[in-house]
Amino acid sequence: MVARPLLIVFGLFVAGLVAAGLAPENATAQEPLRRPNIVVVLIDDLRFDELGIFGADVPTPAIDRLAREGVIMTNAFVTTSLCSPSRASLLTGLAMRNHGVVDNNVPLPENLTIFPERLQQAGYRTALIGKWHMGHGADQRAGFDHWVSFDGQGNYMPRDLLGRPSMLNVNGREVPQQGYITDELTDYAVEWLSQGERVQPFMLYIGHKGVHAPFTPAQRHRGTLPAEAPDLAGLPTGSEPGTPMWVQNQRNSWHGVEFAYHDDVDLAEFRRDYRETLRAIDDSVARLRETLERLDQLDNTIIFVTSDNGFLLGEHGLIDKRNAYEPSMRVPMIVWGPAHLRASGKLDALVANIDLGPTILDLASAPALDAVDGQSFAPLLRGETAPTRVQLVYEYYWEFNYPHTPTTFALRDERFKYIQYHGVWDTEELFDLAADPHETRNLVADPAFEEVLIAMRRKLFDGLAARDGGHGIAFSRKYNQGAVFRREGGSTAAEFPERWSRPINAEDRLEHVFPDGPAKPAMIDLLNRNIADND
Numbered sequence: 001m002v003a004r005p006l007l008i009v010f011g012l013f014v015a016g017l018v019a020a021g022l023a024p025e026n027a028t029a030q031e032p033l034r035r036p037n038i039v040v041v042l043i044d045d046l047r048f049d050e051l052g053i054f055g056a057d058v059p060t061p062a063i064d065r066l067a068r069e070g071v072i073m074t075n076a077f078v079t080t081s082l083c084s085p086s087r088a089s090l091l092t093g094l095a096m097r098n099h100g101v102v103d104n105n106v107p108l109p110e111n112l113t114i115f116p117e118r119l120q121q122a123g124y125r126t127a128l129i130g131k132w133h134m135g136h137g138a139d140q141r142a143g144f145d146h147w148v149s150f151d152g153q154g155n156y157m158p159r160d161l162l163g164r165p166s167m168l169n170v171n172g173r174e175v176p177q178q179g180y181i182t183d184e185l186t187d188y189a190v191e192w193l194s195q196g197e198r199v200q201p202f203m204l205y206i207g208h209k210g211v212h213a214p215f216t217p218a219q220r221h222r223g224t225l226p227a228e229a230p231d232l233a234g235l236p237t238g239s240e241p242g243t244p245m246w247v248q249n250q251r252n253s254w255h256g257v258e259f260a261y262h263d264d265v266d267l268a269e270f271r272r273d274y275r276e277t278l279r280a281i282d283d284s285v286a287r288l289r290e291t292l293e294r295l296d297q298l299d300n301t302i303i304f305v306t307s308d309n310g311f312l313l314g315e316h317g318l319i320d321k322r323n324a325y326e327p328s329m330r331v332p333m334i335v336w337g338p339a340h341l342r343a344s345g346k347l348d349a350l351v352a353n354i355d356l357g358p359t360i361l362d363l364a365s366a367p368a369l370d371a372v373d374g375q376s377f378a379p380l381l382r383g384e385t386a387p388t389r390v391q392l393v394y395e396y397y398w399e400f401n402y403p404h405t406p407t408t409f410a411l412r413d414e415r416f417k418y419i420q421y422h423g424v425w426d427t428e429e430l431f432d433l434a435a436d437p438h439e440t441r442n443l444v445a446d447p448a449f450e451e452v453l454i455a456m457r458r459k460l461f462d463g464l465a466a467r468d469g470g471h472g473i474a475f476s477r478k479y480n481q482g483a484v485f486r487r488e489g490g491s492t493a494a495e496f497p498e499r500w501s502r503p504i505n506a507e508d509r510l511e512h513v514f515p516d517g518p519a520k521p522a523m524i525d526l527l528n529r530n531i532a533d534n535d
């Protein structure tokens, strides 16, 4: 495999390398392998199941068609469920603790290499069109030959909520936004695709503003879908025994169903708006496909459709993302490219946002990134057998502006998920996803799962080690008190778990001194006896 990137980059030497037996098996001296174009459609906050093909009541025919003709990664996750940190992971292949974009305010460090830079080195033309959203400003970044972006979250419409014009940075020029953002970004993408000479492969990274809240559908889609409340039957309500206190408290907050966005959000209308906003993105995918077809580039293009994080729609009594529950950390991942990918249908391997860059570089036969936490799943897409990821480490760092979600560390393997909260006085969580896929039964206090708990705690700590082997927490400068309001007359603060209730001088009052394990009860006994002897 070492020779392959060289072979592809330096096409002039193809014949010689083929003679030396170093060519890919499906290339011949007469017909050198064409390097695929890459299109990444990054949708914001799209949960794993909110597409027509997954049964959602929203027409997404263009994305559904890509999924039907391509590959659906059924176990795709983010290693951090927040816009900027996840976007940094998508571009660098690094986990949050290693790229340092710990919240939505921190810029991507300039010294980090992103996968588009490697594509440029391999002869690709590259474009970022849409949301960058790491730090503030919209200035062009290394790795992109063409740049159309906006500050932060951007705006759906040409004026923001304060009436100020929405501005785009188009290759360094300040250009006012003219219309609805999803359509306008698509216009820019179509224009760029249409301009290129066909001697170089290209990579288009289109980062949509949609479907981020507050959901704002295109005018043509408003009122096109019914407002139906999500069916939450069988899903966690946030009142199950063993539910963390922070979850119960968040219910009546900016990110809870009782006081969502400090408003009286109706979940049925909320989801309708979400879905109607998604429709313009499906239109965008259709236009990009038509454009590639018109340019005779479709067959030589691999298209990724994914999201930077999931989104809760009432599960656990919550909305939004950030937490390590499945609807938050699970994302759609569709890969289309029948001419290049032998796999089709559904692939169940565990993949993550940190794998996107390594996978694209692998498919493009471009040089790999020097240091990554992700791994390529291109072999699976090519229909080869390859070792797959056995576990995912998840991390989210507390943000002062949304203080309801604590710093969260989690370990997810194919069966279990263990979640640990840092910096708060609260319970851990352990779920058996095979028996309880919706995470309704916290097994952390179940003696039958004690060994699993102990092993996962250890694996999580080891997995969270930074590149220097250490563990660190970073945070952002506080600039206001954050969204701290509570609804008048709403829920009061949560009670502590009953299992933590103790009388004075309980036998196990010092149990926190010892690590959990078979030896612990005897050690507690011994300690109690020693204390009694010394009385």
Ligand SMILES: [Ca+2]
Pocket (backbone or CB within 6 Å): 044, 045, 082, 083, 308, 309
């Ligand atoms: Ca997001």
